[in-house]
Amino acid sequence: MIAKEKVPERALDRMLCFSLYAAHRATTQAYRRTLKPWGLTYPQYLVLVELWEREPRTVTELGDDLVLDSGTLSPLLSRLEALGFVARARSSEDARVVTIRLTDRGAALREELAHVPGEIARCMGIPLDMAQSLASEVRAYTASVQAGSASHV
Amino acid sequence: MIAKEKVPERALDRMLCFSLYAAHRATTQAYRRTLKPWGLTYPQYLVLVELWEREPRTVTELGDDLVLDSGTLSPLLSRLEALGFVARARSSEDARVVTIRLTDRGAALREELAHVPGEIARCMGIPLDMAQSLASEVRAYTASVQAGSASHV
DNA sequence: CCACATTAGATTGTGCACAATTAAATTGTG
DNA sequence: CACAATTTAATTGTGCACAATCTAATGTGG
Numbered sequence: 001m002i003a004k005e006k007v008p009e010r011a012l013d014r015m016l017c018f019s020l021y022a023a024h025r026a027t028t029q030a031y032r033r034t035l036k037p038w039g040l041t042y043p044q045y046l047v048l049v050e051l052w053e054r055e056p057r058t059v060t061e062l063g064d065d066l067v068l069d070s071g072t073l074s075p076l077l078s079r080l081e082a083l084g085f086v087a088r089a090r091s092s093e094d095a096r097v098v099t100i101r102l103t104d105r106g107a108a109l110r111e112e113l114a115h116v117p118g119e120i121a122r123c124m125g126i127p128l129d130m131a132q133s134l135a136s137e138v139r140a141y142t143a144s145v146q147a148g149s150a151s152h153v
Numbered sequence: 154m155i156a157k158e159k160v161p162e163r164a165l166d167r168m169l170c171f172s173l174y175a176a177h178r179a180t181t182q183a184y185r186r187t188l189k190p191w192g193l194t195y196p197q198y199l200v201l202v203e204l205w206e207r208e209p210r211t212v213t214e215l216g217d218d219l220v221l222d223s224g225t226l227s228p229l230l231s232r233l234e235a236l237g238f239v240a241r242a243r244s245s246e247d248a249r250v251v252t253i254r255l256t257d258r259g260a261a262l263r264e265e266l267a268h269v270p271g272e273i274a275r276c277m278g279i280p281l282d283m284a285q286s287l288a289s290e291v292r293a294y295t296a297s298v299q300a301g302s303a304s305h306v
Numbered sequence: 307c308c309a310c311a312t313t314a315g316a317t318t319g320t321g322c323a324c325a326a327t328t329a330a331a332t333t334g335t336g
Numbered sequence: 337c338a339c340a341a342t343t344t345a346a347t348t349g350t351g352c353a354c355a356a357t358c359t360a361a362t363g364t365g366g
Contacts, residue, residue: 008292011206012218016288017180017273018199022220023295024177025323027170030302032324043352046171053164059315065165067175070315072353079351096314096361120170125301126294134290135169139161141279141287142176148278149183178353185354196322212345223345225323232321249331249344310364317358326348333342 020138030123034116038109043068044080045116048102051086052110056101058091085109173291183276187269191262196221197233198269201255204239205263209254211244238262 012018031042040048043066050065051057059073066073077100080086085106091097124131165171184195193201196219203218204210212226219226230253233239238259244250277284 010218011202012199013292014285014288015202015270016277016284016291017177017184017195019288019291019295020173020177020180021195021199023291023298024170024173025220026295026298026302027173028323030298031170033302041351042170042174046165046174049164049168060313065163067178068352069354071317071355072351074316076352094314094362098315117168123298123301124169124294125297131169132167134294135167135172137287138169138172138176138291139166141277142172142179144278145176145179145183145276148276149179149186181353194321213343221322222324224325224347225321227346229322247332247344251345308364308366310366311362312364313362314360315358316360318356320353320355322353323351325350328347329345331342331344333340335340336338 016141027120027124030120031116034119034123035113038113039083043072043076045113047073047076047080048085048106048109048113051100051102051106056099059098059100062100080106169294180273180277183273184269187272187276188266191266192236196225196229198266200226200229200233200253201238201259201262201266204253204255204259209252212251212253215253233259 008014028042031045035041035045046066047062050062059070059077062077063069063073068076077086077088081088084103087101087103089099089101091099121128121131126134161167181195184198188194188198199219200215203215212223212230215230216222216226221229230239230241234241237256240254240256242252242254244252274281274284279287
């Protein structure tokens, strides 16, 4: 499955950035097919994962966790609202803040979509511990890039 | 820089998909800032990398290499054309085929952008061999996902 | 209390991704 | 040769990403 390789011949294959780019898109493909019956996209699914974990959340909190700004989240949340999975409400303490909650339908999705992680894992075709260690390496890389990008602005 | 981690607390951090998603976007950020003076985006830069490697290329060839379809490439190439970096021409042998060539300006960019890989590597803040081995692992993962996705359609 | 800066979210505009459709050219087959 | 199937790009439509801008609400110093 995961095997050692020699030095790649193609320029793109020598670029870590392209490996990540291609890996992300291949993964999104797997989610696309799995989530299609619910009319959900991969980023929408991630928002639901966040809300299943803890609720309610503000737009800013979701943005911090997913590293997305309101320009992405606002329309995404309004689509989730149109699908009937979340509800938006202005906070009563601070009218600037918008609170996101799951609807009953959205909460029920947690059980309905419980098979998704397993389905995706099967698509990946690699053992769980290997996926976790790769995730850990990639996460460390991301932290390094974010620090490196920030340092020489 | 790249360190061992314990089991993550956040749901998202336990998901390889999100690690890849975040890594890709962090990397794109680094390219965005580096390429900004030339008005280039990251996918546009990848197309130029391909053309610097071998020229001319057809739209289909570029699509095969970058795993992008004409819906993405057609407008992207027309923007590169508008920037004066590539030229499009219908093939004389087969009028369905569109041939992409670098303009003189586009070819000159190869030298002008020669610093980019180093700049990005500096942003990443990890040694070259580590980047290469991570790229290799990620590439193997992608191949596995693509196979896994294809198998149970 | 009143400018003034700050914050939260929405909006606008550009550029990918990608599914689905279309149009034109080519190929294969009878 | 005729004509259906295939191939190549382009186009259309939806949904992210993200920079930049805007509006409304809050906070703060004077």
